Amino acid sequence: MAAPQGSRAPLEFGGPLGAAALLLLLPATMFHLLLVVRSGPARLLGPPPYLPGLEELWSQQALLLWLTWLGLQAALYLLPARKVAEGQELKDKSRLCYPINGFQALVLTALLVGLGVSVGLPLRALPEILLPLAFSATLTAFIFSLFLYMKALVAPVSALAPGGNSGNPIYDFFLGRELNPRIYFFDFKYFCELRPGLIGWVLINLALLVQEAELRGSPSLAMWLVNGFQLLYVGDALWHEEAVLTTMDITHDGFGFMLAFGDLAWVPFTYSLQAQFLLYHPQPLGLPMASVICLINAIGYYVFRGANSQKNTFRKNPSDPRVAGLQTISTATGRQLLVSGWWGMVRHPNYLGDLIMALAWSLPCGMSHLLPYFYLLYFTALLVHREARDERQCLQKYGLAWHEYCRRVPYRIVPYVY
């Protein structure tokens, strides 16, 4: 039985009290958004139009559909992969292997859904059952996190994450105890991070587009843009699946409620908020404005992809001709830090690009409501908090060299602003 790692890791998210509050607040916020978006006034900060009874949240059919979805994605994960990648080195010096077949899963899902629709699968009915589906996803996330917590009780100490092992059950349940919980080749965290939630998100968007077409004769330009931008984002994440292996979620955070709920429920049901908003509150959008929004998304994507690819290429092979000319700082760990190129502009250029895209996803929804800007607001808070966590970890890893990097690149996310 694994002993807790002790309280050496500083507590995050406000400690046990913060974790307990988030356990309730996150699902409550998600249901609030789902209820408010379909109401007439659609006020982000107003009360929900009504409180749904259990009969509206619970549906055996929705649970079955949700479990079938998870089963389908799990089956696609187990299909032969074009490549098997190695993860970062673990505490015991070993490396785990991960199948790289996420994009293949996206394409196969699209084919299966297309086939389903051609034989009468009512895709347009999906928006009607979002509430019970979200309830099933939340329930699954709670039960699954409980399983992960128990599993960590019998995991070796070397398998535990740096945080999430404080000894406080609520805090540890929220943050997650085990770093890479798996059963044989099946890695739960890696699977959940990219597949059911992200692919589910674009499928929900598509269903909203189809329903809009049925209601109004054709999908609106705003709905096309939101669908297109977010499909690009999800397609890009799955195309560059290997890069997720170096994110802090995989290398640092345990797998507990925060990520299980985030991946399985929060992402598909709140990230699709703009498309949901457009179905219930159609917005006029002219071609000139649509072109400006496309340009904003293209700039955001260019920064996001440029920064992420530059770092990944550099981490894989610093002498790659695409990055060999960049200036670097040496660190005591033997690794180097980039101080020119994207990473010389601000310390988190990828966050900047991601935020610019977030803006482009909300703009097609017009300026009449704050609700479709929820993602931008939440994401800004998430990235500011994430940036602070990453800085702490980098300071611990790189010490003086990190101070030197901060001196040479003083801005965190937005040049000359923050």
Ligand SMILES: NC(=O)C1=CN([C@@H]2O[C@H](COP(=O)(O)OP(=O)(O)OC[C@H]3O[C@@H](n4cnc5c(N)ncnc54)[C@H](OP(=O)(O)O)[C@@H]3O)[C@@H](O)[C@H]2O)C=CC1
């Ligand atoms: N849509 C969403 O909901 C979310 C999206 N994201 C996106 O996920 C992506 C990954 O984000 P995240 O995992 O937070 O962090 P990053 O990809 O920014 O990785 C941070 C790590 O990069 C390395 N690094 C930092 N500075 C340098 C440098 N100058 N030179 C070389 N390496 C450096 C360090 O690790 P090391 O030195 O060990 O390599 C550091 O820990 C981002 O694009 C972000 O926007 C993130 C969260 C949510």
Ligand SMILES: CC(C)CCC[C@@H](C)[C@H]1CC=C2C3=C(CC[C@@]21C)[C@@]1(C)CC[C@H](O)C(C)(C)[C@@H]1CC3
């Ligand atoms: C519910 C809470 C408020 C917090 C949950 C956070 C999670 C929703 C996010 C944590 C890191 C994420 C990443 C992506 C999606 C959201 C979560 C899971 C990501 C897969 C999106 C696509 C990107 O291209 C990426 C870089 C692969 C992202 C990695 C981090």
